[in-house]
Amino acid sequence: MAKRLIDSWRDDRAAGEGVARAAAEACGHVYDALSRWVGRDGCHALFTRALAQGRADHPALDHIRLQARAEPYVEGIAETITAHGDVVGAQALEAMLARLVELLGRLIGDDMAMKLIERSIDEPDRGQTRSAGKRGTA
């Protein structure tokens, strides 16, 4: 699911752009979409936990910072790519997203969690939410 989400985001990007940045944008998009359901604070709490869990297996996440109510949501991509490379950085973010889906599934049930994430993949107005025109990665 996490991979599919990142892939769908990467497909929208121009060739040559890094996968880690695509992954970070996918995370930001999920944050926006889920916030609509559970609130920005609730969603940020979920991401923070997923990040903490992901760091145990993915040191590349050490440089990642999440910024509630700020643009961009995922920060530290440049440092991550520099330190670990584009692919490893993307894998780490994918792992964080996977943890988020698992965590959400434990809280509200796998089926509902999948549904919410699926919705964020299929979101028709992607890129036109609060971050329209502003989304980027630092």
Next chain:
Amino acid sequence: MTRNEQPIIRSLPSGVPGLDLVLGGGLPEYSFNVIAGGPGSGKTTLAHQIMFANASAKRPALYFTVLGEPAIKMLRYQRQFGFFDPDLAGTAIEYINLSSEVMEQELGDVLERIVTETERANPGIVIVDSFPISGHNGGPDQMERYDLDKFVQRLAQHLTTWEVTSFLLGEYATEEQRNPVFTVADGVLWLTQDAHRNSVVRKLQVVKTRGRAHMPGLHTFKMSNDGLQIFPRIPEQTSKRAPQKRGRLSTGVKELDQMMCGGVISGDAIMLTGPAGSGKSTIATQFMVAGLEKGESGVIAIFEEYPEEYLARATARNPMIAKMIKAGKLELIYLRPLDLSVDEALAEILGAVERLGARRVVIDSLSGFEVALAPTFRIDFRESFYRLVGTLTATGVTVFMTAEIAEGFSDARFTTEKVSFITDVIIIQRYIEMEGKLRRVMAVIKMRGSGHSHDFRTYELTAEGVKVGGSLPEYDCIITGNPFLRSTSGAARENPRQKPRAKPRAKRRAK
């Protein structure tokens, strides 16, 4: 506009058993409602039940979470209920969190977001939970109150224009019933939890519904895995009492039938009272079996023993009991919790009567029923009992109730006090001491609309049931438990154990 051109206000099903009856037919479509109550009173669950009963892909529901329970926790807990259909979430039901707007922006922004989302989704149902009813940050100052009033006015207008049936959920204290929000609302549902001694009773009141007559009063409700279930104070008479011949029904005890000129009158309420071990349940079983043997169905409601124990005992008296339960002709209802409401008991019994088309109901016993009730209902047991009996007999069933009375040998109480006027027939059982032995006697004390024997008759409890013996015409003072034999000349002989009671004796001797 002629009468025929009046707009029709359709009723939406609430999805809550019992609530549509209380609301006078359901929720008025496009109405603007307030669901009020304290923390944990069931507002969110009620709103969810309504939402899941009405949301569709064509007319979805929007659930705005504002303040209070974090949305993720709300989803987690609401998912536990049977009515929560995850397939509807995301398609027919959309949750939208407004906590940022409420915390960081003005009420106008909150309204604008709700309006924007409503116009986008074209929902049939909108729920705002929990609405910041008492001001932004707790106690409202005058300006906040003014803003809130304006907010509610505009929200109500907007949602009605968009043909939305909407619900604001809010925590109110009872003294806030004059809040202007209630003036604007078309419907107000108030949920309360009353703690009395060790029990808690949940109640719902429809304070207001525009355009229709709702059922007044406080209606108890319970929350289970299926959500809320309301027990209307006046249950729906699903089985209309057909005009029927008020014939006689056998009690299953031939001699007792004779004492009542051919049996009890169908549709009556009969109370059999007696001390422990006097055979009340035995006669109740015989009453039920007499009906089953004639092809009637029946319901037995028990409050004291566990059903397995009761069934084993009743089946030992008559194997037909177990057989008929298996055959679906008899239902055994076990109601034992100590916070039972009379309405809940009624709903259970009426449901079984309806399912089986029962003609006879046994309540064994009233004493157990009284104990099973929450203290708040025990305080006015007479009203609870009146509603129980009145509602059951209104369906045409014959109700046979047992009641245990504590009995000394020196006095006699015909029935549990205060409630005898509610029953049509009263039969008492008691122990008497005769020739150094404990004997049982019974008598019919009251029978509305019929003559009856005034004799005390002895009886025995046998393996086949109650065997009634003869009367005791040669004895006096049976009612005291200490009868004594008349002399052969007809004059009463002094009872050596009894203290002299001047007036009654003088009267009897004068006779």
